[in-house]
Amino acid sequence: xxxxxxxxxxxxxxxxxxxxxxFSAAWAFYFHETQVVWAFVYSMAITFAVGIALLWYVSRxxxxxxxxxxMLLVGLGWLLSALFGCLPFILSGVIVNPISAYFETMSGFTxxxxxxLSDLExxxxxxxxxxxxxHWLGGMGIVVLFIAILPxxxxxxxxxxxxxxxxxxxxxxxxxxxxTATRLWAIYVGIxxxxxxLLRAEGMTLFDAFCxxxxxxxxxxxxxxxxxxxxxxxxxxxxxxxxxxxLAGTNFNLYYRMLRGRWRAAPxxxxxxxxxxxxxxxxxxxxxxLRAQAIYRDLGSAVRYASFQVVSILTTxxxxxxxxxxxxxxxxxxLVLLMFVGGCAGSTGGSMKVVRVSVxxxxxxxEVRKVFRPQLATTIKIGRSPVSEERxxxxxxxxxxxxxxxxxxSCLMALMGLDLATAVSSSIATLGNIxxxxxGVGATMNYAEIPLPGQLILSICMVLGRLExxxxxxxxxxxxxxx
Amino acid sequence: xxxxxxxxxxxxxxxxxxxxxxFSAAWAFYFHETQVVWAFVYSMAITFAVGIALLWYVSRxxxxxxxxxxMLLVGLGWLLSALFGCLPFILSGVIVNPISAYFETMSGFTxxxxxxLSDLExxxxxxxxxxxxxHWLGGMGIVVLFIAILPxxxxxxxxxxxxxxxxxxxxxxxxxxxxTATRLWAIYVGIxxxxxxLLRAEGMTLFDAFCxxxxxxxxxxxxxxxxxxxxxxxxxxxxxxxxxxxLAGTNFNLYYRMLRGRWRAAPxxxxxxxxxxxxxxxxxxxxxxLRAQAIYRDLGSAVRYASFQVVSILTTxxxxxxxxxxxxxxxxxxLVLLMFVGGCAGSTGGSMKVVRVSVxxxxxxxEVRKVFRPQLATTIKIGRSPVSEERxxxxxxxxxxxxxxxxxxSCLMALMGLDLATAVSSSIATLGNIxxxxxGVGATMNYAEIPLPGQLILSICMVLGRLExxxxxxxxxxxxxxx
Numbered sequence: 007x008x009x010x011x012x013x014x015x016x017x018x019x020x021x022x023x024x025x026x027x028x029f030s031a032a033w034a035f036y037f038h039e040t041q042v043v044w045a046f047v048y049s050m051a052i053t054f055a056v057g058i059a060l061l062w063y064v065s066r067x068x069x070x071x072x073x074x075x076x077m078l079l080v081g082l083g084w085l086l087s088a089l090f091g092c093l094p095f096i097l098s099g100v101i102v103n104p105i106s107a108y109f110e111t112m113s114g115f116t117x118x119x120x121x122x123l124s125d126l127e128x129x130x131x132x133x134x135x136x137x138x139x140x141h142w143l144g145g146m147g148i149v150v151l152f153i154a155i156l157p158x159x160x161x162x163x164x165x166x167x168x169x170x171x172x173x174x175x176x177x178x179x180x181x182x183x184x185x186t187a188t189r190l191w192a193i194y195v196g197i198x199x200x201x202x203x204l205l206r207a208e209g210m211t212l213f214d215a216f217c218x219x220x221x222x223x224x225x226x227x228x229x230x231x232x233x234x235x236x237x238x239x240x241x242x243x244x245x246x247x248x249x250x251x252x253l254a255g256t257n258f259n260l261y262y263r264m265l266r267g268r269w270r271a272a273p274x275x276x277x278x279x280x281x282x283x284x285x286x287x288x289x290x291x292x293x294x295x296l297r298a299q300a301i302y303r304d305l306g307s308a309v310r311y312a313s314f315q316v317v318s319i320l321t322t323x324x325x326x327x328x329x330x331x332x333x334x335x336x337x338x339x340x341l342v343l344l345m346f347v348g349g350c351a352g353s354t355g356g357s358m359k360v361v362r363v364s365v366x367x368x369x370x371x372x373e374v375r376k377v378f379r380p381q382l383a384t385t386i387k388i389g390r391s392p393v394s395e396e397r398x399x400x401x402x403x404x405x406x407x408x409x410x411x412x413x414x415x416s417c418l419m420a421l422m423g424l425d426l427a428t429a430v431s432s433s434i435a436t437l438g439n440i441x442x443x444x445x446g447v448g449a450t451m452n453y454a455e456i457p458l459p460g461q462l463i464l465s466i467c468m469v470l471g472r473l474e475x476x477x478x479x480x481x482x483x484x485x486x487x488x489x
Numbered sequence: 490x491x492x493x494x495x496x497x498x499x500x501x502x503x504x505x506x507x508x509x510x511x512f513s514a515a516w517a518f519y520f521h522e523t524q525v526v527w528a529f530v531y532s533m534a535i536t537f538a539v540g541i542a543l544l545w546y547v548s549r550x551x552x553x554x555x556x557x558x559x560m561l562l563v564g565l566g567w568l569l570s571a572l573f574g575c576l577p578f579i580l581s582g583v584i585v586n587p588i589s590a591y592f593e594t595m596s597g598f599t600x601x602x603x604x605x606l607s608d609l610e611x612x613x614x615x616x617x618x619x620x621x622x623x624h625w626l627g628g629m630g631i632v633v634l635f636i637a638i639l640p641x642x643x644x645x646x647x648x649x650x651x652x653x654x655x656x657x658x659x660x661x662x663x664x665x666x667x668x669t670a671t672r673l674w675a676i677y678v679g680i681x682x683x684x685x686x687l688l689r690a691e692g693m694t695l696f697d698a699f700c701x702x703x704x705x706x707x708x709x710x711x712x713x714x715x716x717x718x719x720x721x722x723x724x725x726x727x728x729x730x731x732x733x734x735x736l737a738g739t740n741f742n743l744y745y746r747m748l749r750g751r752w753r754a755a756p757x758x759x760x761x762x763x764x765x766x767x768x769x770x771x772x773x774x775x776x777x778x779l780r781a782q783a784i785y786r787d788l789g790s791a792v793r794y795a796s797f798q799v800v801s802i803l804t805t806x807x808x809x810x811x812x813x814x815x816x817x818x819x820x821x822x823x824l825v826l827l828m829f830v831g832g833c834a835g836s837t838g839g840s841m842k843v844v845r846v847s848v849x850x851x852x853x854x855x856e857v858r859k860v861f862r863p864q865l866a867t868t869i870k871i872g873r874s875p876v877s878e879e880r881x882x883x884x885x886x887x888x889x890x891x892x893x894x895x896x897x898x899s900c901l902m903a904l905m906g907l908d909l910a911t912a913v914s915s916s917i918a919t920l921g922n923i924x925x926x927x928x929g930v931g932a933t934m935n936y937a938e939i940p941l942p943g944q945l946i947l948s949i950c951m952v953l954g955r956l957e958x959x960x961x962x963x964x965x966x967x968x969x970x971x972x
Contacts, residue, residue, distance in 0.1 A: 073861055295904070335903035335907060335908060336903040336904040338903070339913075340900055343900065366889050370889045370893065372886075373890065373959075374962045374966055377962075378556055378966075384879060395879070399885065400859075402886065406885060406888065407856065410849075417822050426821065426822065429822065430822075476857060480857060483861075
């Protein structure tokens with residue numbers, strides 16, 4: 007394990023975190039929030055100082071990142087970003103307890119959107135901006151990491167996250183990391199700007215338009231309003247956000263390919279079609295259930311609220327326009343199941359990803375047919391790409407791990423004395439990077455009432471889910487640390 | 490598809506079902522329940538008649554059972570046994586609604602133990618005996634089926650249930666089906682007799698001793714008392730039943746091998762050790778949780794109730810001495826997780842089986858190590874037996890299917906208007922053949938309040954779980970029915 011090279015990259019990451027605080031400081035300055043400006047100044051100073059100390063330690067080492075170092079960097083990068091990113095919350099006095107502040111920041115950087123804050127309208131704008139900005143940074147980080155960096159990292163880069171997307175991940179991307187990263191960054195910024203302009207035009211203030219864009223594009227879910235998107239009660243805004251949530255939950259590789267002239271990249275992508283299929287099916291089912299139980303006066307309202315909530319949960323965003331905890335059991339169970347699916351691979355969406363769920367179902371269906379036709383081949387196909395037996399097993403193992411961690415987390419949360427629905431839904435809502443769950447962590451509630459040890463466990467769930475488990479799990483394998 | 494040969498075997502099964510009703514009729518006669526005796530006479534007549542009709546149809550065909558016919562027979566065998574087995578309930582007037590009667594009988598034959606009946610003490614003894622006897626028949630059927638018949642069925646018999654036990658399944662068993670079946674039957678009867686004698690000596694009436702033996706040995710859970718085993722409030726009886734539940738959840742193949750002089754077969758069996766390990770760990774955790782929350786006055790009581798409930802749930806029996814629905818969240822979540830594990834392969838226990846859970850965890854742990862050591866081999870070992878990549882994938886696919894069916898069933902039950910805890914726990918309690926769940930189907934409740942379509946869905950869950958999914962799932966694959 008080459009610690010020096012890891013430190014160098016960590017130093018750079020901390021520089022970037024410090025740098026990104028300037029925007030929030032600027033907003034705080036603009037809104038005359040003197041105390042918050044100082045909180046940012048101190049936070050930046052501390053973060054810069056530690057960053058420099060890390061760089062000092064390595065003194066211009068120029069070694070390459072290898073597999074183990076890469077994994078360590080990814081895991082530590084997120085853990086440290088949240089550690090320094092939570093300074094403004096603490097120093098401004100908005101969140102007094104460090105664990106809650108860490109929870110909030112991790113929720114930001116992992117694009118989860120679970121919050122311990124309430125009465126958002128009374129909070130300093132600078133802090134609200136920082137909170138939403140961590141989403142945007144985290145979302146971009148994930149896209150660049152999973153599409154540009156990981157497939158190219160060192161010799162074994164392509165197998166680093168071998169449970170990752172079969173097929174489209176590397177195809178059509180320029181070989182050089184920095185160039186690919188720049189283009190993805192441009193796409194991300196471009197779509198974000200479009201959303202900000204639209205939301206501004208539809209009546210949001212520029213500040214709110216920015217913050218909600220960050221929350222949407224990162225499939226995060228932090229809002230500047232306590233009532234989330236329901237605050238605006240505007241169909242126009244809801245439709246816009248639905249549209250951009252769907253875009254954010256799409257594989258960014260597809261945009262890259264579409265920009266290069268392959269316009270039919272998205273509609274012809276097997277995963278994207280399943281993603282849309284699940285979305286439409288869930289909207290129809292929830293709408294029917296809402297209508298059957300007469301939850302809303304008319305069909306229009308049922309469709310409106312069903313669409314928003316389904317898209318928000320499936321893309322793992324977590325914005326709300328209705329308190330789905332009051333919906334009938336069927337809709338609630340369905341939404342919880344959607345939490346396990348998540349967005350497309352290579353999107354900012356979290357959870358297990360649509361492509362894995364597809365592999366899962368195809369392999370399971372094959373197994374049923376193989377019972378009476380043992381001679382059938384064990385290879386399955388996603389679109390036109392065959393998925394090998396080994397990759398299939400790896401994906402199944404990922405799913406088992408994911409569900410296993412969910413089960414353990416549910417147990418631990420129950421141990422904190424939470425009721426069943428809260429324990430179970432808070433676990434999947436954080437592990438899947440969604441945000442709101444049911445009961446005690448429902449759409450109109452927040453995570454402030456969760457005991458502090460529980461907030462720490464959920465913070466770990468968030469980073470586990472965001473980095474697709476392995477980058478964190480390897481830390482617990484003793485042989486990972488051996489030379 | 491050779492329907493004739495399937496019909497011949499189905500005819501034989503119906504003969505056996507009719508024959509087995511005689512014992513219950515005898516008890517009804519002994520207790521002077523004239524109406525019940527007639528109910529049994531009519532039921533036997535109908536079942537015999539249909540059995541003869543089926544045999545008539547085939548007119549002494551002597552063809553071999555092939556793979557597809559075998560699967561059809563297994564699936565239809567259970568479905569038809571429950572159909573004819575529910576006649577005594579209906580004809581005696583104990584259960585008026587045919588769907589509820591079918592639910593109760595399916596719960597019996599699948600050794601689930603979920604009941605729609607209450608105030609058991611007021612019901613005719615003949616009916617109570619039949620109810621418990623269906624457990625015992627179902628339990629024996631499963632042991633013989635999975636250890637003796639399936640591995641030998643036609644050319645492809647060994648792959649028929651390929652997701653079945655790696656390792657011990659076929660080893661040490663005589664090649665001839667009938668001989669193996671007879672020996673397993675002898676072991677099953679022998680252990681049952683021992684339990685009946687013990688329970689009788691400990692103060693149960695002979696009738697109750699029989700019924701509770703049936704419920705224990707089959708890991709079923711039907712009792713003759715509304716309060717289940719709590720009725721007796723006897724530590725002696727509880728310890729006896731705990732012991733026999735553990736025996737019933739053990740692979741019967743191990744007894745077979747021990748009878749042939751390999752005394753260390755059980756303690757040296759990898760699956761059996763994990764089974765005991767899970768049991769001890771769960772008892773310790775639940776005891777600590779109960780003590781921490783001061784649910785019971787002293788440590789002794791906590792150990793007593795924790796042990797019984799943990800063993801009862803893990804072995805998928807479902808007997809109760811305490812209402813675990815009143816226990817703290819942690820214990821309840823843990824018990825629900827145990828419901829997914831179940832007994833050993835080749836036992837009368839249901840659910841996913843310990844060996845599958847072991848494969849699951851070993852493969853998932855391997856996947857984590859493979860992330861930074863891609864050169865690691867993909868083979869895992871259970872004890873000393875290696876499990877191939879293909880078999881591992883098959884087991885993972887089974888688990889995915891199991892969890893998927895659980896999810897779908899939970900959705901459907903929620904659609905019936907049940908609350909979350911009831912919907913979710915009734916699904917796993919029936920799919921895993923346990924019996925009691927949480928909330929509306931908790932230890933002190935029953936399934937009578939579940940809407941009839943829900944009872945039908947849960948009946949399907951029971952038979953799906955009991956036959957390890959595939960024997961029923963193939964019915965839904967169109968190509969299964971093609972020539």
